[in-house]
Amino acid sequence: MEGQVFDIEVKLFIEAVFMKYKYDFRQYSLASVKRRLSNALITHNIKTISALQEKVLHEPEFFTAILQHMTISTTEMFRDPLYFKAFREKVVPYLKSYPSIKIWVAGCSTGEEAYSFAIILKEEGLLERVMIYATDINPLSLERAQQGIYRLEDIKKYTQNYQEAGGLHSFTNYYTADYNAAAIDPSLKKSIIFADHSLATDSVFSEMQFVSCRNVLIYFDKKLQNRAITLFHDSLSIKGFLGIGSKESLKFSSMSSAFEPWANNERIYRKLK
Template identity: 50%
Template sequence: MTETIEDIEIELLLQAVYQHYHYDFRNYARASIKRRLLHARSQLGYDSISAMQSDVLHDRTMLPRLLNYLTVQVSEMFRDPSYFRALREKVIPHLRTYASLKVWVAGCSNGEELYSLSILFREEGLAHKTLFYATDINPTALQAAEAGVYPLDQIRLFTENHRKSGGHSSLSDYYTADYGRAVFDKSLRSQVVFSDHSLVTDAVFGEMHLISCRNVLIYFNRELQNHAIGLFHDSLARRGFLGIGSKESLRFSEHAGSFSEFVGDEKIYQRTTP
């Protein structure tokens, strides 16, 4: 099928962002990235993708604005509570056997999943021996994650999710309400390393016991999904755990044979190869 002018513009913009800023969106699912770029063009007031590309290349303040459209920042605490219940009931007993733990929240967005895991590990008595790594390619999202501040009107949902996840305490123990915001306790991030990291271009950075990367792979094409899963494999300790999103799968990856289903319904896998 013949490419439209718009498709060519998108290809050129993605190549320009990669060459100039080293952010690589070229292998993201094309329908999704096209939808986001057209939305960005409209919201930022450009007549064409090419006009937007010119400003992205010549005005460095444009890149963070564009990243806010290209990366998905929609999440909630204890999203899919059954996933966190499975971690609590099935994975945590294995993690208790380690003297120290490393947990990687890949694509942490604004931090909701990070704080969910930090609270869960505290409730299960593992927080004191756990180092969390929270990574994202969007510096604005990382700043929001490190701040740990969320709209107060989201707390009812967060609280219900926490309860359904098997929480042993009240979520209100972990935040203070302030001018329509919920400010989560600094102690929840006292053992967190926040870092800019790309699943596309960056390497592994440690031996992890648990990697949680949910609802990120669905935005990648097959080639990039395979690359990311290989990165997770290389980052996990043997018998380490990987959690992915409910609509994601390892099935078509060349690395699938390196994992076994641990809690299949919740897309939690365990690394089995040396």
């Protein structure tokens, strides 16, 4: 019985959040939402989802804190290095044929992936003609992304990832460090626009040559996955590229026939005509 009540409370909470704040989690994986809300209850020492809902509806600043639980993601620079290596070797040569290039990093979280692409494009001599649109629904994550300041203890891992991704120089070229933090080189920020965008409710906003949305689709139900992939397809120029997460696939989506595998192991696809 408790399980049934909990499920009812979760669904009511999701609907209340949409009605009050216009954040739409109604087509997210229910199992994922339940897990994240359970963690929120423990963190904030609240007994029930109903009590959490009351607090969220009456305290907008508290909703911002809960949004961190709802959208939390694991990210790092050059995460899954072979993905970025494939981007450099199998996508960049085609991007070089465009006079101007637009790249969309959807679900950018705190910005590490967007800066990773900027580093590769700088090394390939393309950054001056590239605009990277990095989007997310979490305002605090976007604020951190714009700051471009990361924990010094993470830089060792980022450096290893960069090297495995085929980095051409020393990773120290791309940040300055003090005793406990590393700040991204400001020259990389000039080609990145961080902005709010929801894959659940928003539409196409520009024509892209490459879209990267990794480890986001796994948190959506089938209907929302299809909506997001259709959005990416409609955003891409003819023969544009789409990259997704290592545990994600286009195989069973409604848009599977609209793409061809390009770097299959790394989950990079090319839009068909």
